[in-house]
Amino acid sequence: MARFTFFGGKGGVGKTTVSAAYALRCADAGHETLVVSTDPAHSISDVFDQPFGDEPEPVTGHEHLAAMEIDPEAEVEAHLMDIRREMEAQVSQVVVNEIDKQIEMAHETPGAYEAALFDRVIRVMREEADAYDRVVFDTAPTGNTLRLLSLPEFLGDWVERLIEKRETSLDLYQKAAIGKEEPRKTAENDPIIHRLRERKEKFEFAGRTLREDADFYLVLNPDELSVAETRRAVERLGEHGLSVTGLVVNKVTPAPDEDEHGRGADYLRARVERERERIAEAEETIPVPVVARIASRTGEVTGPLLDEVAAELGIDVDD
Amino acid sequence: MARFTFFGGKGGVGKTTVSAAYALRCADAGHETLVVSTDPAHSISDVFDQPFGDEPEPVTGHEHLAAMEIDPEAEVEAHLMDIRREMEAQVSQVVVNEIDKQIEMAHETPGAYEAALFDRVIRVMREEADAYDRVVFDTAPTGNTLRLLSLPEFLGDWVERLIEKRETSLDLYQKAAIGKEEPRKTAENDPIIHRLRERKEKFEFAGRTLREDADFYLVLNPDELSVAETRRAVERLGEHGLSVTGLVVNKVTPAPDEDEHGRGADYLRARVERERERIAEAEETIPVPVVARIASRTGEVTGPLLDEVAAELGIDVDD
Incomplete structure (x- = not known):
């Protein structure tokens, strides 16, 4: 079992939930575990209903589990200021003004955001590797990084x-x-x-x-776009010598009871069928096993709901 | 009524479907209409089950309606080759080799893709403005463009x-x-x-x-992430003097029949309720009216289904 586990995938597929559930399983199995969240929209603070910051903190009510939150915006800021300081030492004021403009623009490019985030992820890997048996990230390197x-x-x-x-x-x-x-x-x-x-x-x-020393999982939803993006991500990672361990299909629509009939049941059955086709397509066209299918939930996944998701996750956390 | 209509929004929200439905309404009302698709994953060719290319072609079975497809990949290629040719005329071979490397890298940046696409959109606006009363795009300028x-x-x-x-x-x-x-x-x-x-x-x-001479609609889905992204997009467009005419909420989960009971009906009711909250949040926090709520469909939206969506769209196409 690798020390580092990454859950990648597009925004909104549910990486943070799946990462938290996986980290919970690791901790419950007795491994000292740190979960690192990088998503400001749906963060690990929401999941555990406890504020986390830039340093690891124990998660209340869970043994062997700590969490931290990286704010990518702050990282970009720090990263660019760093470059600015270095430059200033080397060049004239005129050039510094020019650099300021460039930095202003670079700030808005998606590349800057990803590069700064990746930088911070590497630092966490270096600094926390000794203190934990498992470090779980709700992000994975993407094309740019x-x-x-x-x-x-x-x-x-x-x-x-x-x-x-x-x-x-x-x-x-x-x-x-x-x-x-x-x-x-x-x-x-x-x-x-x-x-x-x-x-x-x-x-x-x-x-x-x-x-x-790392495992990669990609989180996807059972729709066409997500399957296509996951296929591309597996290829990209492969090109850089990183192989994906498994796919986690999240937000799978639940089937109605067998005796349910009506507009709602018809809609759900058609939808479940269509999602099955998408998952089958993923299994046929992506050379990575689907290791979990997690049902869609209508509420925020926190507290006891997270334990449910952890149970559905069914990824082996030992060996 | 503006000549140009843009439907923006993140990948997967259903911009192409909504654009096609809107174009169909314009054409049915007697306006000479061109719909331009830029999404290779779910294109206007799929919607009308007819192959379209880089030049406008009449849509079979629909009067006053033509369609074309822009391939952004091909545009990036052409755009960069253009730059290369221009550069070659000005500089030495050594520099050309260096430029080749830079072009190779630029090719992979998201900015290049968007810039090339925007360039092509502007060209279509210039070239087709006289031939049509309405030109509908399934894309809108984003942050970079x-x-x-x-x-x-x-x-x-x-x-x-x-x-x-x-x-x-x-x-x-x-x-x-x-x-x-x-x-x-x-x-x-x-x-x-x-x-x-x-x-x-x-x-x-x-x-x-x-x-x-343009109207902007943003297409979103009734979830947290999509609402937040739409709010940001409205702000960005506003900063550049472009105001959004309306929001189209797509993929709204249908409610079950009143007499339906069971696991499926419970799930759907909770989901419908949650989506209502998200739409209410959009209405409260985004200073742009929600002009349509389009029900989620389990099948591909083509043929008669498109007419249904067009009816649900209910955006005035005249005046």
Whole structure:
């Protein structure tokens, strides 16, 4: 059983509910578990009716279970301010103003949001791995962030060549500045090279850990669009060496009782039939097993309802 | 009544169905109507069970109605190849290779997709405005494309300054090359300036037409996420001077018969109640009227089903 478990899928399919239910199963089985939510709309605070923040906190009423909430907006903000500070140290005021405009625009691009979130997820993986047996995320790398995983190979040669060049120029600088008592500048303490090395190492860690110590589940709903998107997500993850462990079909419409008749029962039967076809299509066209079918609920999934969902989830949490 | 009608909303809410139903109403009322679909997953070809392509074609069995399909993937491709060709004319092979890499990456960004699609939508607006009384799109400008509408003001001063500079340098070039019998280069036939002017004019046209001769409807489903997204979309459009005419709530769960009892009826009643709350929330928090509530259907909406939806739509198509 991998230490890290990711539940991916489009907004609204129910990733946070499924992640919470899975984390609950892990905790009930005696594993020290942390569930990390990244969805501001339907957060783990709603599920457990308890406020969570950026640091792990024990979940009241559940042993072995802690939760935390990442606010992606705040992460984007911090991420971009970070870049700004670094830039400022290197360039003139005119350029800083230009950078401000660019940052303003970058703030609105979906890529910035995902990149900042992924960055934070990697940090949680690094920092919390020792304290917990299981860390469960209600998000998985998507197209844009998966590309970051190939950054280490891409950066590898380039960083090495850059270091060589930087060494030469720093050497010349050193000779010109001789006798000025300045601290010796080397590639080792050059801030740009330091930053590049750091990034390279971070994504190396992420790629290795995601490939060797993580399980991926995709949550979908039994409709055409969701099945098609899940098929594409499985392909994308595969292209980056990440294989999906299972599919969780959520929000499955319940069948009426056998003796029910009328407009409502007719509608439900037709709908159940159509959803069955969609699930069959998913099973035929996506090379990943459907590990759970979770019934649609009309109320918020909290408290005892979450235990019900956890029971329906039926993913093995041991071995 | 505006000439252009846009139906926006997140993927899967049913924009194409609603657009087709609305176009059908316009055509039935005697207006020459073109419906333009941009969704490859659920296209207008599926709705009318007739293949449509990149040019308007009459819809079989319906007077005054034509349809066309824009393939956004093909548009991105064409758009980027266009940029590449232009660049090649200006720069060296080394740079072209670098551009190729950038284009490869740009291809995968969500922004490229939306920008190319919006470009094509503007072209359809320009080319088909005279031939039809009504042009209906199953897409509306989103966050990324709305930003393009402020491009003309942004580009305005800059293009003028650039032209001045370009004039000066072309003038110097002219003096140096005197007697070489080359055609006289001026800012008027400079390809870069031409391109900038063209873009400026295009987005000026788009901004003006969208503000003065277009109606916007947002399609949503009666769930929390969809309501929240619609609220944000209304705000975004408002920031760019575009006001939303109405909201169309699609996929509303039908109530069971009054005398139905059992698990199915209980589920449906609870669900109907919850959806009513969501629609009430939309009405209270979004300053745009709900103009239609369309019942959820279990089958594909085609043929006679589309007429039913058109009847439920109840948006006035005349005046």
